[in-house]
Amino acid sequence: MRISNYKKLFLIGIAFLAFYIFLVFRLWGYEQYVQDAPIKNLSDAFWYSIVTLTTVGYGDIVPASEEGRIIGYIFLFLSIGIYGILIGQFSTVISNINENNKIGMHGTSFQNHIVVIGWTQFGKTVIDQLIRAGRKVAVVTKNRDNIDLLHELYDKKQVFILYSDYENFELLDKANIEHCSSVFINLENDTDKLVYILNIKKHFENLQFVVTLENANLKQTFINAGVKYAISKNEITSRLLASYMFEPDVAQYSEEILAYPIEETDYDIKQFRILKGNPFIKQEYDKSFYELKKMYNVILIGLVREENGQKTVHKNPQDNFIIQEGDFLMMIMNRAAESKIRKVFSIKEGI
Structure with a gap:
């Protein structure tokens, strides 16, 4: 809602409040001259106006003078208008909240997204x-x-x-x-x-x-x-298309392995970081290769290491290459093996 709209509503509210107070004082002014009138003081006049405007209508206090009853009619009609305005404004506020939420105006708390x-x-x-x-x-x-x-x-x-x-x-x-x-x-x-x-x-x-x-x-x-x-x-x-022309089986496998697996038997290349406490820290690459294949049916195909602020991909490095904390292991695995690797590595895939 624009500031000008808030200002407009504020001025309307002030005008209504002034008119309401004027009517209450006039009601008290008319009723105080009527003998045995139920409205005996200003407090009674305010009580009657509030009960009427809120449509509660206890009936314990009513105007006795003709002028007071006319003001009572005004309060009755005002109560209808007020409820109509309130319901309309409430519906508008709810609608605006839903619309703002729908288009993202309330923001998100997503992180690392x-x-x-x-x-x-x-x-x-x-x-x-x-x-x-x-x-x-x-x-x-x-x-x-x-x-x-x-x-x-x-x-x-x-x-x-x-x-x-x-x-x-x-x-x-x-x-x-x-x-x-x-x-x-x-x-x-x-x-x-x-x-x-x-x-x-x-x-x-x-x-x-x-x-x-x-x-x-x-x-x-x-x-x-x-x-x-x-x-x-x-x-x-173009690379994938050319591959399909002379080695279609390899091309099909490449296409499937690039997509995220859906079935338990679908394979994918995944990247897991080596955290402190990982059983493969300070272990030779080739030994890790055999253990991963034997224990989890996972094929280790490379390692990523950050060196001088830059990530370097070591594609199937030579023997005696030692795995360090902070490295990323790249592996081919299916979804069934992924759940096991997550438990061992204590981390989700990705960087």
């Missing part, structure tokens, strides 16, 4: 995968027509929806963007994405951006602009 700027069918496939992986998502859309659809598609415990102009960076705080793990810029074209990233970085310096590119030649440009991961959709599609 993914913020998606822009809603498209491609964005939906990405969000579906994130939800299956147990990640929470905040979707920002400037199209009001998308709101109802998004609420139908997703549970509010998993997906927060914010209706906002993308350039309204202050409103992005509603999506708790400063506490997200990454921001997926899902706008229409590469130019819009690049300009938007340069603008949003002026307001949020420490965000980690992910974009998909139509033009693979712009990848380095986006990296230089501060994007963490710039992925060319055409490049990925």
